[in-house]
Amino acid sequence: MAFKGSLSSPDLSREVHLEIFTNERCEIKASPEIASDFPIACSKVEAALKEAVDIVSRGNSIRVMRASRILEYLRDLSTPHEVNRMVIVTLCDIVLDLLITEKLAKFTTRRQDLEHESIGAKIGMLKQRIPVYKEQAMRDIRNLRNKVAHGGATTALTEAEFAKNATEDIFDTF
Numbered sequence: 001m002a003f004k005g006s007l008s009s010p011d012l013s014r015e016v017h018l019e020i021f022t023n024e025r026c027e028i029k030a031s032p033e034i035a036s037d038f039p040i041a042c043s044k045v046e047a048a049l050k051e052a053v054d055i056v057s058r059g060n061s062i063r064v065m066r067a068s069r070i071l072e073y074l075r076d077l078s079t080p081h082e083v084n085r086m087v088i089v090t091l092c093d094i095v096l097d098l099l100i101t102e103k104l105a106k107f108t109t110r111r112q113d114l115e116h117e118s119i120g121a122k123i124g125m126l127k128q129r130i131p132v133y134k135e136q137a138m139r140d141i142r143n144l145r146n147k148v149a150h151g152g153a154t155t156a157l158t159e160a161e162f163a164k165n166a167t168e169d170i171f172d173t174f
Contacts, residue, residue: 047129066098067095070091070094071171073091082154085157086154089144089159089160089163092141093119093163095167097122100122101114103126104126137166138166144163
């Protein structure tokens with residue numbers, strides 16, 4: 001067995017037990033007393049399983065590899081230069097969009113959802129399935145990027161450092 005866990009929720013009258021085996025077999029065990037609550041548990045288990053598969057396979061994703069390469073480039077940009085700070089914020093936004101799109105791809109195959117939606121809309125769709133780590137930081141970075149892209153505003157040193165640090169943290173927990 002590779003993983004054994006339980007799911008408890010205020011929505012459920014009892015725990016649901018989950019066992020995942022190394023031979024890719026998955027078994028969900030639930031007490032008969034929660035038969036009426038079981039559809040709620042199944043949707044949560046499905047989301048958890050998709051997230052687990054995502055974590056295991058994240059190294060194979062083109063989006064994640066691109067995000068990693070962009071982050072490598074970002075680390076070498078010096079923040080004292082005004083243009084570099086603007087580039088940092090813009091590239092951080094791209095990295096976060098790649099990561100959110102990759103996670104969302106585990107739940108939908110609609111190209112419209114993955115390619116034509118804003119990062120805010122993608123976060124909203126993803127939140128319906130799983131918790132989103134540092135959602136507000138992602139939204140703040142998008143706002144900083146919009147100031148640069150649409151208004152030509154410069155980025156303060158603290159804003160660039162915030163964007164860089166938050167993006168690296170989000171990538172590391174991805």
